Each structure stands twice: as C-alpha cells, then as structure tokens.
Amino acid sequence: MKKKYLFCFIILLLLLLLLLIINLITGSSSITIAQIIAIFTGNNQDNITRQILLFIRLPRAFCALLLGGSLAVSGFLLQNFFHNPIAGPFVLGISSGAKLTVAFVMIFCLQKNIFLSSGAMVGASFLGALISMGFVLAVSGKVKNMAMLVVSGIMIGYICSALTDLLINFADDANIINLHNWSMGTFSGTDWQDIQVIIILLLILIIPVILLAKPMYAYQFGEEYAENMGVNIKFFRIVLILISSLLSACVTAFAGPISFVGIAVPHLVKKLFGTAKPIIILPACFLGGAVFCLLCDLLARNLFAPTELSISTVTALFGAPVVIWIMLHKQKG
Amino acid sequence: MKKLYAENMALGYGKKIILNNLSFELHAGEILTLIGANGAGKSTILKTIAKQLRPIAGAVYLNQKNINRFKEQEFAKQLAIFLTQRIDPELMTCEDVVASGRYPYTNRLGILSAHDNIKINEALELVHATKFRYEKFNQISDGQRQRIMLARAICQEPEVLLLDEPTSFLDIKHKLELLGLIQKLTREKNLAVMLSLHELDLAQKVSDRILCVKSDNYQIGTPEEIFTDNYIKNLYEINSGSYSVITGSPELSKPKGTPEIFVIGGAGSGIPVYHKLQRKNIPFIAGIFHKHDLDYPVANALAMQVITEQDFEPIQEQTLQKAIALMKTCKSVICSVKKFGSINQKNKILFQIAKQTGKLTEL
Numbered sequence: 233m234k235k236k237y238l239f240c241f242i243i244l245l246l247l248l249l250l251l252l253i254i255n256l257i258t259g260s261s262s263i264t265i266a267q268i269i270a271i272f273t274g275n276n277q278d279n280i281t282r283q284i285l286l287f288i289r290l291p292r293a294f295c296a297l298l299l300g301g302s303l304a305v306s307g308f309l310l311q312n313f314f315h316n317p318i319a320g321p322f323v324l325g326i327s328s329g330a331k332l333t334v335a336f337v338m339i340f341c342l343q344k345n346i347f348l349s350s351g352a353m354v355g356a357s358f359l360g361a362l363i364s365m366g367f368v369l370a371v372s373g374k375v376k377n378m379a380m381l382v383v384s385g386i387m388i389g390y391i392c393s394a395l396t397d398l399l400i401n402f403a404d405d406a407n408i409i410n411l412h413n414w415s416m417g418t419f420s421g422t423d424w425q426d427i428q429v430i431i432i433l434l435l436i437l438i439i440p441v442i443l444l445a446k447p448m449y450a451y452q453f454g455e456e457y458a459e460n461m462g463v464n465i466k467f468f469r470i471v472l473i474l475i476s477s478l479l480s481a482c483v484t485a486f487a488g489p490i491s492f493v494g495i496a497v498p499h500l501v502k503k504l505f506g507t508a509k510p511i512i513i514l515p516a517c518f519l520g521g522a523v524f525c526l527l528c529d530l531l532a533r534n535l536f537a538p539t540e541l542s543i544s545t546v547t548a549l550f551g552a553p554v555v556i557w558i559m560l561h562k563q564k565g
Numbered sequence: 566m567k568k569l570y571a572e573n574m575a576l577g578y579g580k581k582i583i584l585n586n587l588s589f590e591l592h593a594g595e596i597l598t599l600i601g602a603n604g605a606g607k608s609t610i611l612k613t614i615a616k617q618l619r620p621i622a623g624a625v626y627l628n629q630k631n632i633n634r635f636k637e638q639e640f641a642k643q644l645a646i647f648l649t650q651r652i653d654p655e656l657m658t659c660e661d662v663v664a665s666g667r668y669p670y671t672n673r674l675g676i677l678s679a680h681d682n683i684k685i686n687e688a689l690e691l692v693h694a695t696k697f698r699y700e701k702f703n704q705i706s707d708g709q710r711q712r713i714m715l716a717r718a719i720c721q722e723p724e725v726l727l728l729d730e731p732t733s734f735l736d737i738k739h740k741l742e743l744l745g746l747i748q749k750l751t752r753e754k755n756l757a758v759m760l761s762l763h764e765l766d767l768a769q770k771v772s773d774r775i776l777c778v779k780s781d782n783y784q785i786g787t788p789e790e791i792f793t794d795n796y797i798k799n800l801y802e803i804n805s806g807s808y809s810v811i812t813g814s815p816e817l818s819k820p821k822g823t824p825e826i827f828v829i830g831g832a833g834s835g836i837p838v839y840h841k842l843q844r845k846n847i848p849f850i851a852g853i854f855h856k857h858d859l860d861y862p863v864a865n866a867l868a869m870q871v872i873t874e875q876d877f878e879p880i881q882e883q884t885l886q887k888a889i890a891l892m893k894t895c896k897s898v899i900c901s902v903k904k905f906g907s908i909n910q911k912n913k914i915l916f917q918i919a920k921q922t923g924k925l926t927e928l
Contacts, residue, residue, distance in 0.1 A: 446675035450668050452654050456617055461668035461721075462641030508655035511674060 237512055240505050244519040248297070251526040255293040256285065258534055263289075287423070293526065295422040298430050299483045300493060300525025301518035304501070305441065306479035307494025308517045312448050312510065313472050314372065317558050318382060320494030321361075321480030325388030327491075329364025330357040330484035331415060332392040332399075338411055339403040350429040350486070357485035361477040364388055369473070416542035417488035419529050426486050433482050437475055441514060444472060448510040490525075491544045492551025497521045499558055524550075566593050567629075568757035569614065569725050574623030576606070576613045582621055582781075583609050589776060589785055591757045593724070596748065598768045599761040600791075601778035607761040608649075610778070611727050614759065615646050627725065641669035645723035647714055649730040653703060659713045660698040663688055666720030688716040692746060708739035715746060719754070726750075728760035732767070740764065744771045765792070766814060816866035822848040824869045827895040827924075829915050833859035834901040839867045841928055850895060852888050853880050853912055880911035888915055897926040 257263050263281055270276040271285055307320040314324075321327045337356040341348045371384040400411055447468045450458040459465050483490060501520040502508050528546040535541060569591040577583040583606040591597050599607040612618040614625050616632050625632045627643060635643075645666070654662060666688070667681040677685075689695045692712040697705060702713065711731060718726055731747070732740040748771055751758045762768045768775060768788070775791040777784045779799070784791065825847050828835050831854040840863070842849050851864040852872025864871045872888045874880045888911075892898060898919035905913040919925040 443673060446668075446671070446673060449675055450665065452657075453652050453662075453665060454648075454650070456615075456648055457646070457652065457665075459617060459637075460615060460641060460644070460646045461665065462638035463668075464637050502656060506656065508657070509661075511676075 237505060237507075241516065241519070243504075244516065244523060247523045248519060248526070251523060251530065252293055252297065255296070255526055255530050256289050258530065259284075259289060260538060291422045291424055291427050292419050292529070294427050295430070295486060296419045296525040296529040297522040298427070298434060299419070299487050299490075300497075300521040300523075300528075302430075302434065302479040302521070303483050303490060303493040304497035304517040304521025304524070305514060306476045306483075308498040308501075308510075308513060309441075309444070309448075309472055309476040309479075310494070311498055312451060313469075313476070314381060315454075316381060317499070318495055318555060319385075320492075321476065321483075322389070322489060322491040322494055323382055324368050324385035325364045325392060326361045326368070326385075326477060326480050327484050327489035328389040328392035328396075329362075329367075330360040330481045331489045332396050333357060333360030333363070334485055335396045335399050335411060335415060339399055343403070350426050353485040354429065354433065354482055358478055358481035360392075361481040361484070364392065365473055365477050414488045417490045417544040417547075418532075418540070418542055419487050419525075420540065422486060430482060430486065433478070437478065440471060440475055442511075444468075444475065445510040445514055448472075452508065487543065489544070490547055492547045492555070493521055493524055493528075495558075496547075496551035496554035497524050499554060500524075567591075568593050569625065569627050569759075571614075571620075571625045572623055574613070574625065575621040576609050576618065577621055578609075578618070580621070584778065584783065585781055587623075587783060591725070591759055593757050594751060594755045595773045596751050596758045596760065596771060597774050597776055598772035599759065599776050599778060600763075600765060600768050601783075605778040605780060607778055608729055610776075611646075611729050611759065611761060614725075615644065615727055616640060638669045641721065643723055644725040644727065645718040645721040647718050647726070647728040647731055649733055651710070651734075652714075657702050658699050659694060659702050659705065659709075660685065660689070662702050662713055663694075663698075663716045663720055666717040669721065684720055684722065688720040691719060691750065692716040707734045708736075708742065711735060711739070711743055712746070715743065715750075719750060723756070725757045725759070728758070730761050730763060732762060732764060740767060747771070816863065817843060819843065819867045819869070820846045820848045821869070824848045824850045824891075824894065825896050826850070827852075827892045827898045827919075828864075828868075829898065829900040829902055829912050829919070830854060830860045830864065831858055831902045831909055831912065834903065835860040836863045838899055838901050838928060839863050843867050850891050852891075853884055853909070853915070855908075879908050882911075885911040885914060889918060892919065892924075896924070898924045899926060899928060 253265065256268060257265060261284060263285055267276065267281055268285060271282050276282050303321065310319040310321065310324060311317060333356045334353060337352070338348060367388055368381070368385050372381050396415060400415065447458065447463045450461045450463045451468070455465060480494070497520045498513065498517050501513060501516045505512055505516055507513070528543060528550065532541040532543050532546045567590050570589065572588050574587045575582050575585045576587065587610070589597070599610060601607050609618065613620050614632070627635070632640065664677060664681070664685050667677060667684060668675070670681060671677060689698050692715050694709065694712050694716055697709060702710070705713070711734070728747070731743055735743060744767055747758060747760070750756060769792050772788055775786060775788055777791050820843055826842065826849040828838050828849055828851045830838065830851050835851055836859065839851065848869045850870045850872070851860065851868040853874055854860050855876050856873050857876050861871070861873065870891065872884060872891065874884050892915060900916050900919065902909070902912060
C-alpha cells in the first residue's frame with residue numbers, strides 16, 4: 233500500500249517537472265532547454281530571451297503551480313468539511329465573494345490613485361471570502377440538505393459576480409481592461425513580488441494544514457464520532473474555515489476566480505491514490521492542483537495563440553466532465 | 566465499582582426539558598439497557614453522557630470527575646460511542662474504520678504505531694472480522710458493519726461504552742450475534758456498558774439492569790423488577806395490543822364481540838389457531854388448560870375468555886361444566902390438541918360433545 237502511494241507521488245512530481253519545462257519553453261517565442269540552462273548559469277547574452285524567461289514565463293508558471301495547488305487543497309478541505317463531493321471555493325461562492333471585494337478595492341484605489349500592494353489585495357480578497365463563507369455557514373446550519381447548500385453557494389456566487397460586473401460597468405478608467413481580464417481569471421501579469429507574497433502565505437499555512445490532516449480523518453466519520461474521538465470540533469471548524477478561505481482568497485487576489493480546480497482535482501487524486509486519508513491526499517492535492525493548473529495554463533496560452541483564453545475557460549472544459557463523472561459514480565455506488 | 570453516575574440531572578434540547586431528576590449509576594462489568602418508546606429520551610440520555618449535549622441541570626460524573634472537566638482526548642480514552650446512524654466513510658477499508666478508534670492514542674499526524682496495530686488486530690479478532698478486514702466498508706453487509714463499528718469502539722480501549730440502538734438494521738440472527746458479542750466483551754474487558762434497545766425480549770435477556778424511560782419519568786431496576794405485564798404496557802402506552810413478559814413477545818389487539826368459536830387447546834397447540842383467529846378478527850373462547858401452559862399467555866392476550874384449571878391439578882368437574890356451558894354459546898369448535906392424557910382427560914369429553922353436536926370444524 234505504502235509503495236503505491238510513493239509511486240503515485242513520484243508520478244505527480246515527474247508530471248509537474250515536465251509541465252513546468254514545457255510551460256517555460258513554449259509560447260510566442262520559443263526558448264530551448266539549452267537557453268534556459270544558459271540563462272540560469274549566467275552564460276546567456278540574449279537579453280530579451282532572458283527577460284521573457286525570468287520575468288514573464290517563470291513567475292507565471294510558478295503562479296499557476298502554487299495557486300493551483302492552493303485551490304485543490306482548499307477544495308479538499310471544504311469537501312471534507314461539508315461532507316459534500318462537489319463543495320469547493322467556487323461552487324460555494326467563496327471565490328466570487330473574494331472577487332467582489334477585490335474589484336471594489338481595486339476600483340476605489342485606481343480612482344484615488346493609491347498604489348495597491350499584493351498584501352493589501354490578499355487582505356481585501358480574504359475579507360470577501362470570509363463574508364461569503366459566513367453566509368454559506370449560516371445557510372448550512374439551517375439546512376442539512378446537501379443540495380440546498382450547493383444551491384445557496386451558487387446563488388451567492390451569482391450575486392457577487394453580478395455586483396462585480398456592475399462595479400466594472402460604472403468604473404470608467406483605462407485600467408478597466410485589466411480588471412476585466414483579472415475577473416475572468418488569468419495567471420498572466422504575475423511578478424516576483426506577488427510570488428513572494430504567495431510563498432510566504434503558503435509557508436505560514438503549511439504547518440496548520442498538515443496538522444489538520446488528523447482531525448479531518450476523524451471528521452470523515454461524521455461530527456459525533458469525531459467529537460468522541462477527541463476532536464475539538466469548534467476549534468477544528470474555525471481553523472479549517474480560516475485556512476480554506478485564506479487559500480482561495482490568495483488565489484482570487486492574484487489570478488481571479490478560477491472554477492472547477494477545487495472540485496475536480498481532489499477527486500482525481502483520490503481516485504489515483506485509492507484512498508481519502510487526508511495525510512496522503514492533502515500533499516497529493518497540492519501536487520495534483522499544480523499539475524492541473526500548469527496544464528490548463530499551457531493550453532490557455534497556446535491553444536489559440538496569439539489569443540489567450542481565460543484560465544477558467546480551460547479549467548471548466550477539463551473540470552466539468554470530472555464533476556459529471558462524480559455524479560454518475562455516486563449514483564452507482 | 567461505580568464508573569459513571571449522574572445526580573438529579575435535567576436533560577433536553579435548548580430550554581426544552583425532556584427528562585427531569587435523572588439519577589443513575591453504572592458499574593464496571595455491567596450492562597444497563599435503556600428502554601422506552603420512540604422519543605422518550607433514550608438517545609438524549611446517551612448524547613448527554615457522551616458530552617454531545619449539555620445537561621440543563623446537574624452533571625454526569627465519570628470516575629468521580631465531572632465529564633465537562635475532561636479534555637477531549639482524555640475523555641475519548643475512557644468513553645467510546647456506537648451510533649445508530651450509518652457512516653459513509655470514503656474509500657475506507659474495514660481495517661481503516663477500526664483503526665480510527667486509535668485516534669486518541671496516535672501522534673499529531675495520526676500515524677499508527679506498532680502497538681496501535683496490535684490493538685487493531687485484537688479488536689478485529691474479537692468480533693471475528695479478520696477475514697474481511699481489507700474489504701471496503703461500504704460494500705459489506707449490515708451485520709458485518711455493526712461488528713466493525715463495535716471493533717472500532719473496542720479499539721478505543723474505553724472503560725465506558727455507549728451504544729445507541731446497536732441492533733437496528735439487523736435480522737434476528739445478527740441481533741443475537743451482536744448482543745452476544747457485547748455481553749462477552751462486557752465480561753472480558755470489565756466494561757461499563759449502556760445501550761438502548763427497542764427489542765424488549767432481548768433487553769430482558771441481555772441486561773443486568775434496565776433503565777426505563779417514559780415521558781418525564783423513569784424507573785431503574787433489574788429486568789425482573791421492570792418486566793411486569795402492566796408496566797411494559799404502560800411504558801409504551803399500548804392500547805391496541807398486549808405484551809407478555811414470559812414469552813417476551815408482543816401480541817396485537819384481541820378480536821372483540823360475542824365469541825363465535827371455542828378452541829380446545831393446550832401444550833402450545835392452540836397458539837397458531839389463536840393467531841389465525843386474530844388475523845380473521847373472529848372473537849373466541851379458549852380452554853381448558855393450566856395457567857402454566859404454553860397456550861395461556863397468547864390465549865390470555867387474544868381470547869375473549871380463557872377457561873383455566875389450577876396448576877398441576879387434573880381438570881375438575883366444575884371447570885368442565887363451565888366449559889360445556891360456554892361451548893354451547895359458540896357456533897363452532899376447533900380442537901387443536903391431538904392427545905388427551907390423565908391431566909386433560911376432560912378435554913376429551915369436550916371434544917366428543919362437539920363432535921356429537923356437529924360443531925367440530927377445522928380452520
């Protein structure tokens with residue numbers, strides 16, 4: 233059994249490495265592997281290629297990798313928490329809530345000519361995520377029905393998206409195009425400063441997430457059994473909600489709302505590993521999400537180059553069939 | 566030894582009190598069974614003891630310590646639960662489910678030690694589940710599932726075990742098997758066990774003591790003290806039927822009206838006849854047999870009238886005359902006894918009279 237897990241981890245790591253390289257070499261101007269090595273060893277004379285690699289492609293690939301992983305982990309946390317196979321930051325309206333507050337803060341700052349730092353973006357996004365999450369929790373406390381929970385999450389999502397569009401419509405500024413692109417979801421335009429903020433955030437979260445694995449395992453037996461096994465339910469809930477909100481807020485702040493990664497990846501990973509044990513699936517989800525987003529971003533950039541697709545277009549194209557597959561699978565078993 | 570006790574406890578949900586002034590003790594090596602109608606508060610009691618519901622007043626003490634003052638993990642090492650509702654753990658084998666019982670003992674990452682694995686093997690062995698330990702939990706039968714859940718609770722190495730209707734979903738064979746296991750574990754591990762049951766006949770047999778709950782009232786005692794015909798009838802407010810303590814089996818309500826059939830019964834031979842008459846809703850008279858006869862509890866529950874003789878005495882002339890008189894009022898007679906011995910010789914006379922008057926029929 234342990235060998236199987238190791239094997240699966242190695243596969244994911246190899247896929248990650250492969251996709252990372254392909255992401256770096258492909259694009260409107262192709263860069264060879266030899267050139268990449270040369271740039272890293274400092275032997276490259278071509279300044280433009282160097283610029284493209286170090287300041288456009290590399291941050292973008294890292295962004296997809298880190299944020300994809302975060303989204304998948306966030307989705308897995310929420311699915312476990314709500315005992316709902318299609319829960320995820322997007323379905324529950326958390327991403328849309330984050331999108332609304334970020335759009336609001338962005339427009340406000342653009343008009344007042346205030347420079348908006350990456351940290352402030354994450355903060356605004358986190359606030360929006362928490363507000364949506366609070367709403368979802370209030371609903372889930374009232375209705376025990378799984379379907380109703382998802383319905384209310386989707387409705388919250390629609391309301392937030394509508395409000396965001398409204399804001400964009402009335403904000404007259406040249407930067408609105410940026411805002412529009414962002415609100416569709418994209419990994420482009422990431423710089424090293426953003427990556428720094430993301431990495432710091434993830435480093436802070438990594439220990440609490442790993443420590444969540446044990447109570448999450450108990451939680452799979454339902455709240456009553458978990459409590460009897462010695463889980464402090466209140467504390468567990470608060471930590472889980474904060475972490476999953478923070479993860480999806482981070483993604484939304486830098487890449488906009490991205491759909492389906494949070495739902496699809498945990499299921500694919502669980503299928504691959506043949507287990508749902510959080511201690512295995514949490515790191516696996518991070519790798520899986522990274523692979524999934526690197527692949528989707530690759531397609532988004534290259535499928536109809538030079539026109540770039542929004543990342544959600546691609547993730548939905550691959551993610552939605554997975555959701556349908558889950559439904560069919562649930563029916564059978 | 567007193568493992569668990571409660572004093573003057575009021576319990577319920579929010580401000581709504583379901584049961585007041587509850588006091589009880591639970592000792593090691595003892596099975597205390599909760600009985601009572603649906604909604605009487607059996608699960609409420611169990612939930613309160615399991616710390617999932619706060620008592621409105623009073624408190625529960627485990628090893629002389631108020632349960633609210635236990636740390637979660639410490640409490641988990643002393644008290645395990647077994648719930649009615651089914652769990653649906655994703656992609657878990659039976660062994661994984663049992664292993665979850667080790668939760669309070671594992672490190673922060675939840676990794677099982679060699680000692681944990683020994684305990685898991687032991688628990689699987691105890692419930693005879695070693696054979697299907699690697700099968701998926703959602704693919705095994707209900708009987709196997711309940712055994713696995715029991716092993717899970719054992720694995721937690723508790724001193725107190727609470728079981729909420731462990732026998733629901735099970736057929737009679739598996740009910741007996743599970744209760745047998747619980748009884749065995751109670752003795753072997755010196756557990757203090759509290760469980761709720763709907764099956765009164767089984768409760769009577771498996772329990773050392775019974776806690777009987779009825780709307781804001783309760784009674785504790787040995788099965789002999791609790792199980793009297795009237796008490797049980799009262800407990801469940803049975804108006805349309807009856808409950809016999811000796812057979813432990815419930816009967817539906819008796820057909821009422823002028824008796825149409827006289828059944829000559831005895832030695833258990835009449836029981837299927839009485840049931841059949843009940844189903845057809847035909848009022849009847851049964852006799853003559855003794856109060857210790859197998860026929861008596863069922864006839865007593867279902868017949869309009871039962872003609873009995875004093876225990877261990879042959880049927881007296883007086884009783885026979887009474888029976889003959891009653892038989893005349895009936896339209897027909899069914900004789901279920903096949904053999905007349907020295908004690909029920911007089912029934913042969915009844916049989917002959919019925920034959921002569923042409924009233925003898927069969928069902």
